[in-house]
Amino acid sequence: MAYWLMKSEPSEVSFDDVLGMPGKRVLWFGVRNYQARNFMMRDMKKKDGVLFYHSTCAEPGIVGIAEVSHLAIPDETQFDATSKYFDPKATRETPRWFNVEIKALKKTRLISLAELREHEGLGEMKLLARGNRLSITPVTEKEWNAILKML
DNA sequence: GCCAACGTTGGC
DNA sequence: GCCAACGTTGGC
Numbered sequence: 715m716a717y718w719l720m721k722s723e724p725s726e727v728s729f730d731d732v733l734g735m736p737g738k739r740v741l742w743f744g745v746r747n748y749q750a751r752n753f754m755m756r757d758m759k760k761k762d763g764v765l766f767y768h769s770t771c772a773e774p775g776i777v778g779i780a781e782v783s784h785l786a787i788p789d790e791t792q793f794d795a796t797s798k799y800f801d802p803k804a805t806r807e808t809p810r811w812f813n814v815e816i817k818a819l820k821k822t823r824l825i826s827l828a829e830l831r832e833h834e835g836l837g838e839m840k841l842l843a844r845g846n847r848l849s850i851t852p853v854t855e856k857e858w859n860a861i862l863k864m865l
Numbered sequence: 866g867c868c869a870a871c872g873t874t875g876g877c
Numbered sequence: 878g879c880c881a882a883c884g885t886t887g888g889c
Contacts, residue, residue, distance in 0.1 A: 774888070
């Protein structure tokens with residue numbers, strides 16, 4: 715079992731939005747970065763733990779716990795010419811972009827970015843690495859457990 | 866709005 | 878393959 719941190723802009727899809735969706739599930743559409751895509755395509759398995767993170771907002775931080783509920787499938791938005799995620803180089807035969815589905819499990823208090831940075835046990839966390847911009851990053855079991863204890 | 870950091874593109 | 882230019886991310 716692996717653990718991940720996934721960033722979402724709450725103005726686009728917030729944790730509360732996901733809680734309101736059928737089955738509390740959402741497809742992680744719109745990722746257009748190969749490293750993040752490869753995590754979804756190759757590494758993310760059903761039942762993997764997910765920290766749901768709000769970015770590009772007033773209070774960036776972890777806001778909920780989720781799990782991977784479906785293995786990666788082609789991202790429909792890449793084929794949609796009206797979508798901002800449209801990719802003219804993608805075809806149905808050879809899709810470029812994939813997304814897993816995640817299921818919201820539990821809303822948490824906001825664990826802010828500042829609080830994560832202050833926590834001694836999280837010094838190696840990928841999210842906190844200088845210059846990190848990846849929207850999906852692996853989380854170690856140790857980090858996962860440390861964060862659950864902060865709740 | 867600013868800016869650091871990183872990823873992608875495309876000419877050579 | 879190199880690398881400059883450009884675009885994006887995301888915190889502040």
